[in-house]
Amino acid sequence: MDYVETSSGKWELTIGLEIHAQIISNSKLFSSASTKFGSAPNENVSFVDAALPGVLPVINSFCVDQAIKTGLGLNGRINFVSFFDRKNYFYPDLPQGYQISQYKHPIVSGGYVEIETDGGGQRKINLERIHIEQDAGKSIHDQSATKSFIDLNRAGIALMEIVTKPDMHSAEEVSVFLRKLRSILRYLGTCDGNMDEGSMRADLNISLHRPETELGTRAEIKNVNSIKFLAAAVAFETARQIEILESGGKVDQETRLFDSTTGETRPMRSKEDAQDYRYFPEPDLPPLVLDPARIEAIRRTIPELPDDKARRLQLEYDLPHYDATIIASEIEMANFYEDALKHSGSNDKNTAKMLSNWLLGDLFSLLNKHGKSITESNVSTQNLAELIMLIKTDVISGKIAKDVLEAVWESGKSPSDIVEEKGWRQITSSDEIEAIILKVLEEHMDKVAEYKSGKEKLFGFFIGQAMQKTHGKANPQLLNSVLRKLITKGV
């Protein structure tokens, strides 16, 4: 257990999360309006989304399937019957004056996400529930000094609210959990996890207590919209609550807003304005009844998830735990890796490890340098596989291969074409190499003498000279053995 230590002793931090994850779906939860991101304001608004008089919500069964899939992927229990409720509050971007959500009877109960701990072990972060609800629209306050504008494109979009138990105890743990959750949702294809576009948002519940005592009063921190800000919010809130507690005060159970510009949290509303959401059953929608066969059919569509994938990569290809975990953490990366491996036409452990090295090493550097994601890589899976095979068959050396990879990135041509074009094929004839070495040794007779008198470090110097003469094309192993043979034989 991580503790926060102050002069007065140890504090234990307890954190729970409520994650709003936008369901991947072409249309909204209760209307047929599009969910396209980046449309012109109020372009994707149906009569239902605008809450015109007398219109009624109709459940989008694809969104329900997505929630079921998520529940199964997160090891939850799918409830055969769940209910919708109205959560009442007034806000201009909430057209109905209530949000349709699930309050007492969510579609998914329980579940967990396994995260890796610092020590390399696994730990379960338990989930309380997952429910489906509709999103609100967006209020825009910064376009006029006197008016606010409303964009209802987001109003009615389907969200899953994933609620964890208070199972996390540090900012680090929260971010590991969120990354893992995001990874699983992306594997499942139920949420794109894009925090920049707001398709994944987290609220934090955070409290402090002395070890071996009961949990403290929690504050709810809203609007933490990136994993980076989480650490800041946790740090600020920890300090704030410790200050209150250590000076003998009490933490208010309240909702606070995280301000990303200052890194601080502040109360969202005064206590007199405390919200009473007056939840009650949504009379416009019948209970959501799920046929067990439907759940089973969805279960069969669940893909291999990151933990299983990482285990399989270790087992099948003998990849180190580190490599396997990183590759499996992003579905796109895992797909890229496995696709490249397939193209290599070989699945021996050596190839698998080489591919992992090249993917996580040189290709990653190129992606970072150009600010691109793996799906935008200029180097295709075929070309990476081909590069590996050129190294393995001694057509090029690993050193030249780095240049080849860059050339592939720049030109989009295949590695073989580049090697041919540039004449980068490795020199593998021992006669040819012998001639070059002899030339090098002749040119540096003084150094040869030094070497012979015991300055063996000069071996590398001769190799370097020979490489320079071949423009790096000499097969390194061959070069090594020929040099050793010649130099010990005496010229």
Added chain:
Amino acid sequence: MVGVFMHTLSLYDIKHGLLGKKFSSVEITRRFLDRIAKHSHWNAFITVCEESALRTAQLSDQKIKNGTAGALEGVPIALKDLFMTKGIRTTAGSKMLQNFIPPYESTVSQKLLDAGAVVLGKTNMDEFAMGSANITSRYGPVVNPWSLDKKLVPGGSSGGSAAAVAGYLCAAATGSDTGGSVRQPAAFSGIVGLKPTYGRCSRYGMTAFASSLDQAGPLTRTVRDAAIFLRIISGHDEKDSTSAARPVPDFESFAGKSIKGMKIGLPKEYRMDGMSEEIVDFWRKGAEILKEAGAEIIDVSLPHSKYALPAYYIIAPAEASANLARYDGVRYGFRAEGKNLREMYENTRAEGFGDEVKRRILIGTYVLSAGYYDAYYLRALKVQKLIRQDFVSVFKEVDVLLTPSTPNSAFAFGEEPKDPVSMYLNDVCTVTANMAGLPGVSIPIGLDKQSRPLGLQLIAPHFMEESLIQVGAILEDGANFPMLKEES
């Protein structure tokens, strides 16, 4: 003769008169439009669609000529002003929607249009269907055509539709019934008003009052008319998830069927304190009529009935408080500006809603509030369950229940109950059917000593509207209710 009094014909007779080319749709439409103008002091309509009605009538005449007539081709009807009509202002009786022109059509009105009906206009109603006398409308009260010396209320909330049907301003009209808003005004106005089973008709495009109770229904001059009308507006609608995917029977074929051997229950709880002997006598008369026709009359009990009204006045306002939250001045409808958002909300809703609507929003907000939810809302739901169970057991014994429709006849303006709770008592006989989701119909049974209409109510099991038609037609026959005397 047909020409002079054609407006007094039933929907059935108008339909067949048109098909038999005894008169044209344009003629009958013109007649009703003239009568609407002539009786504008009844204030039955909020919006009259003269031009479009005549245009549709012309098309209908063409279709009748071509032999492509729909089930209601050319028949002039009226729509309660809470059914959204594309391109036609729809106010729900409120200032909040005083200039609201919907860009869509309610499913019920669409079905009527598809059947060839001619829409004469939008009828007056209690604001957002909240009221039992049609005196909460922002467009003024409606006068009951049965008024003699004193001006009588038509009942509510479908008071405009009831007056329009009773006063021969249209062949039939739609209403909506949340706690009795079709049956109570029908009883007050001497016509037939039928509330279908919850889910029988789509609620899409009706401004919502209490979503779990609201149901559209016909107001007509005869039971057969109600059957014809009901068949047209019934059926599953994918736009309303609470509408039932059930077959729609030919209700009309049940009008005139024998009721020999049917069991009719008289629930003793409907004999309420303060109910006049006159009403009890008419109830007895109704039972007699059915008995003569071969039905068996059985005394039954619905023990939780007395809790229905208080439970209803918790559940309905609770839902209303949420349903009316959308009228906030932000996107459409009435807006009263303010210095800031909160003030704009407050001004808009203070000026846009009338007192009765505000009262119910406050009640609804209160009963759902933290600390009160369990004591009020949750308890009301439990009561609702008990009421449903009462009906389930009683329908094991009987086919249909017979009760008074209202505890009193129409009252005069100025003589209405002054406190809201006494006003709410108007729904005491009708509200149980809504709480249980059951179909019910009010049928005129006679006039009281003051020559004011009274009605009896039939309640049937879920999706057994055909029983209402079957028994109702016999009751109607036996009652021999006097027609409203109306000069041409």
